[in-house]
Amino acid sequence: MADVQKIEPDSVFAKAVKEGLLAGALAFGLFFLIVGFRTDQNIRNELVLNQRWGLLAIFVLVAGIGRFLLTAYITPWSEARSKNKRAAVEKEQSAFRKSFPKIGLGLLLIYPFLVILILWAYNGSIMGGLQGSLKYVDNFGIQILIYVMLAWGLNIVVGLAGLLDLGYVAFYAVGAYSYALLSTHFGLSFWLLLPMAGIFAALWGIMLGFPVLRLRGDYLAIVTLAFGEIIRLVLINWTVVTKGTFGISGIAKATLFGIPFTPGPTGFAALLGLPNSGVYYKIFLYYLILLLALLTAWVTIRLRRMPIGRAWEALREDEIACRSLGINTTTTKLTAFATGAMFGGFAGSFFAARQGFVSPESFVFLESAIILAIVVLGGMGSLVGIAIAAAVMIGGTELLRELEFLKRIFGPDFTPELYRMLLFGLAMIVVMVWKPRGFVGNREPSAFLHKRKMVSSEFTKEGHG
Amino acid sequence: MSEKQALLSVEGVETYYGNIRALSGVTVHADPGEIVALIGANGAGKSTLMMTIFGMPRARTGRVIFDGKDITQLPTHEIARLRIAQSPEGRRIFPRMTVQENLQMGASLDKLEYFDEDSRMVFDLFPRLKERINQRGGTLSGGEQQMLAIGRALMARPRLLLLDEPSLGLAPLIIKHIFEAIKELNKTTGLTVFLVEQNAFGALKLADRGYVMVNGIVTMSGSSAELLANPEVRAAYLEGGRH
Numbered sequence: 001m002a003d004v005q006k007i008e009p010d011s012v013f014a015k016a017v018k019e020g021l022l023a024g025a026l027a028f029g030l031f032f033l034i035v036g037f038r039t040d041q042n043i044r045n046e047l048v049l050n051q052r053w054g055l056l057a058i059f060v061l062v063a064g065i066g067r068f069l070l071t072a073y074i075t076p077w078s079e080a081r082s083k084n085k086r087a088a089v090e091k092e093q094s095a096f097r098k099s100f101p102k103i104g105l106g107l108l109l110i111y112p113f114l115v116i117l118i119l120w121a122y123n124g125s126i127m128g129g130l131q132g133s134l135k136y137v138d139n140f141g142i143q144i145l146i147y148v149m150l151a152w153g154l155n156i157v158v159g160l161a162g163l164l165d166l167g168y169v170a171f172y173a174v175g176a177y178s179y180a181l182l183s184t185h186f187g188l189s190f191w192l193l194l195p196m197a198g199i200f201a202a203l204w205g206i207m208l209g210f211p212v213l214r215l216r217g218d219y220l221a222i223v224t225l226a227f228g229e230i231i232r233l234v235l236i237n238w239t240v241v242t243k244g245t246f247g248i249s250g251i252a253k254a255t256l257f258g259i260p261f262t263p264g265p266t267g268f269a270a271l272l273g274l275p276n277s278g279v280y281y282k283i284f285l286y287y288l289i290l291l292l293a294l295l296t297a298w299v300t301i302r303l304r305r306m307p308i309g310r311a312w313e314a315l316r317e318d319e320i321a322c323r324s325l326g327i328n329t330t331t332t333k334l335t336a337f338a339t340g341a342m343f344g345g346f347a348g349s350f351f352a353a354r355q356g357f358v359s360p361e362s363f364v365f366l367e368s369a370i371i372l373a374i375v376v377l378g379g380m381g382s383l384v385g386i387a388i389a390a391a392v393m394i395g396g397t398e399l400l401r402e403l404e405f406l407k408r409i410f411g412p413d414f415t416p417e418l419y420r421m422l423l424f425g426l427a428m429i430v431v432m433v434w435k436p437r438g439f440v441g442n443r444e445p446s447a448f449l450h451k452r453k454m455v456s457s458e459f460t461k462e463g464h465g
Numbered sequence: 466m467s468e469k470q471a472l473l474s475v476e477g478v479e480t481y482y483g484n485i486r487a488l489s490g491v492t493v494h495a496d497p498g499e500i501v502a503l504i505g506a507n508g509a510g511k512s513t514l515m516m517t518i519f520g521m522p523r524a525r526t527g528r529v530i531f532d533g534k535d536i537t538q539l540p541t542h543e544i545a546r547l548r549i550a551q552s553p554e555g556r557r558i559f560p561r562m563t564v565q566e567n568l569q570m571g572a573s574l575d576k577l578e579y580f581d582e583d584s585r586m587v588f589d590l591f592p593r594l595k596e597r598i599n600q601r602g603g604t605l606s607g608g609e610q611q612m613l614a615i616g617r618a619l620m621a622r623p624r625l626l627l628l629d630e631p632s633l634g635l636a637p638l639i640i641k642h643i644f645e646a647i648k649e650l651n652k653t654t655g656l657t658v659f660l661v662e663q664n665a666f667g668a669l670k671l672a673d674r675g676y677v678m679v680n681g682i683v684t685m686s687g688s689s690a691e692l693l694a695n696p697e698v699r700a701a702y703l704e705g706g707r708h
Binding site for chain 2: 307310311313314316317318320321322323324325326327328329443445446
């Protein structure tokens with residue numbers, strides 16, 4: 001970085017100022033009429049022209065300063081960075097990157113207690129800590145982990161086997177409704193229904209798998225998309241069983257070895273002599289979904305080293321070569337669909353137990369798209385990358401709900417919720433430009449001799465390696 | 466056909482892509498321990514014949530017989546399980562997987578039982594692969610990828626090895642090396658090799674027998690020496706062509 005700036009620091013700065021001014025002028029020209037004026041109706045129903053010079057100034061300044069910063073600092077920095085990177089392709093990974101999964105896992109394990117401790121210190125009372133932590137454990141912890149698990153499950157289908165599935169949410173729905181229906185009608189327990197939901201979803205995965213065996217790429221994507229919609233429409237229209245759009249409510253909660261999380265004398269809090277709070281159930285759910293997500297990761301890691309996992313990856317690389325090496329691509333594809341769907345089913349039954357309510361609203365196409373986006377952003381096939389992507393995407397959207405301070409800047413009319421999806425999309429574009437192969441674009445070999453050496457993603461073309 | 470039973474025999478095979486006939490009644494065979502070369506120009510149907518033996522696409526008429534068994538209607542992966550291996554057109558190695566993993570995929574029929582032994586044999590044949598063992602397939606040079614494709618096929622412990630244009634796009638020195646490796650393999654293990662080549666001179670020098678294919682039909686066949694001496698073959702494929 002230093003040498004780039006040393007060569008001609010003045011010229012870069014001058015260029016940046018020039019481009020910044022130009023961008024500002026352009027923005028002024030563009031937004032002068034669009035943003036600078038606004039027509040409103042007054043009380044007598046007349047149109048009046050309001051002038052919004054302050055907002056226009058913000059637009060112009062953002063454009064000008066943004067362009068200036070980009071040219072003066074960010075571009076030289078990223079150029080120097082990519083130059084350094086090319087020079088050090090075979091450099092060993094840094095210690096932090098190597099131990100990142102372990103650090104992350106440790107943090108995840110203590111996260112609820114960490115939150116309680118921090119809020120306890122902040123509020124000065126244990127109850128304040130417990131109640132305050134509800135939001136962070138539930139909205140952030142559990143919510144993110146559900147998506148981590150779903151994305152890890154989809155990763156088996158998309159990342160490993162290379163089968164583009166746009167209807168993954170269907171399996172999530174199958175799992176959720178399996179638990180919801182069987183628990184409300186037959187009173188079966190969560191721990192019995194969890195594996196059953198997984199099996200049902202896996203069966204649906206195989207059912208989807210059969211008709212799409214010959215399809216790849218775009219065609220497969222369209223059919224899986226349709227499959228997701230079919231499941232949702234069945235849930236809406238089969239009112240006798242699913243109660244349609246009303247959904248199913250009053251779904252039984254999960255219990256810990258038969259101990260319910262209820263406020264009564266037999267409840268968890270009373271048995272352990274703890275103050276009554278809803279937070280224990282949330283913490284229990286947090287560890288439950290963490291366990292389920294880790295199970296998904298463990299199975300994925302194990303399978304990758306087994307013949308079936310290698311066959312999935314080979315299938316992603318080249319189906320014809322696979323077949324001529326004696327691999328039965330039919331069973332390979334079906335097992336990929338079934339395994340991925342099974343984890344979707346697990347996550348679904350967890351979702352139903354957590355919400356206590358399911359309706360088709362929760363299983364729209366947007367969910368599939370978000371899960372797929374997480375897999376792609378994380379770098380297809382990389383568990384750590386996907387976990388980071390889930391935390392950024394889901395945590396990010398949750399954070400955007402809380403951007404109340406923006407109201408102080410843009411005035412009380414500004415509703416940050418409306419801009420959530422806009423910022424979300426913008427962030428995705430930025431990530432895809434900055435890291436086109438996802439957060440962790442390197443594929444770690446499942447078998448290696450002597451020492452681990454990852455080949456940089458720069459060596460392989462996008463869409464190929 | 467010779468008096469002993471052929472390992473592979475293709476009898477009057479016709480293959481279509483949609484309505485277009487790519488092979489119009491092809492009959493060839495390979496005896497155990499032989500190297501057979503099939504030469505012909507671009508688009509003659511050489512690769513189609515290779516893929517038809519593997520059932521991708523299937524022959525519409527005619528039969529493919531391997532070791533006395535009719536394999537015409539078998540699915541591809543079951544054909545592979547009879548120990549027919551191929552280094553396909555365009556190599557088709559797995560680009561994101563390492564050399565080691567590519568070889569493992571080749572050995573998946575035996576569930577890696579003979580992996581150490583067989584990979585040593587492949588590395589003896591192609592020492593370059595050993596140097597690149599942890600490198601991704603997609604980052605290898607063209608010649609190394611070809612070696613990997615052949616090595617991967619050998620990991621399946623084949624009785625019949627099908628090679629589709631192993632010399633395509635490679636430098637003469639590397640072609641020589643690969644052809645020598647094939648010859649050595651044939652000599653030491655008695656492996657039957659069926660070779661498809663545009664490089665007629667190199668292929669016929671390597672092979673015991675050869676076929677010439679034009680527009681989906683075998684027009685000439687004979688021992689390599691005969692074909693090399695044949696004036697028609699010389700005019701069409703050798704003189705002024707590649708050496």
